[in-house]
Amino acid sequence: MSWNDIPDWSSRVTKAILNSLKAKDSHTYFHCLRVGKSARLLGRSAGLNDYEQKVLEYSGIFHDIGKIGIPDDVLFKPAKLTRDEYRLMKNHTLKSVEILDPLKEVPFFKDIIPAVELHHERLDGTGYPHGLDAKDIPLITRIVSIVDSIDAMVSTRPYCKSMPMDKVISELKKNSGSQFDEDLVKVYIEAHKFWNKESKEDQKKSGDGILVADLLLKSAG
């Protein structure tokens, strides 16, 4: 698969689906955009090709789309969830897959589904929705999982404050090998300091509207 296998309508349909998420939950909407962008950047730093970087961007953009289907009193609860509420919340991964189901006949979108479905799996087998072993968790999924967790740590929520970057790095190191891929954590620690500059260069190249996450983040100011 190559860049040419990405349908030219992909960004339009993606923006339309994302508008539904924005209408329901703008916090998750911006989280998805940031995760899409960071997933692409971590993929590039890890040496993945252009097509894989695009799969990463769209996987990040769609990874929490299923939160559209989570009841408001659970999704927006300004406190720790009860066990039952957490069980409901965990359904968002499979709901995301359901939402994308009509697109899975398209090979590019089919390639996005594993990371969307599996981004809460952990290498030690204690993740969800399936409790997979490390060997069954693909590289693209491991990348989305790391940048998703980082974005959650650095974001402020009603029930938890944002974490400073040095603490985020210690968390990544602490959970390296059990939750996160060790090699990818090393790549992130080395490479993320240079991402701002690289991202500006991407924007210059993106006159054709290919970099959806960048463009939507930019248009939101």
Ligand SMILES: [Fe+2]
């Ligand atoms: Fe998630």
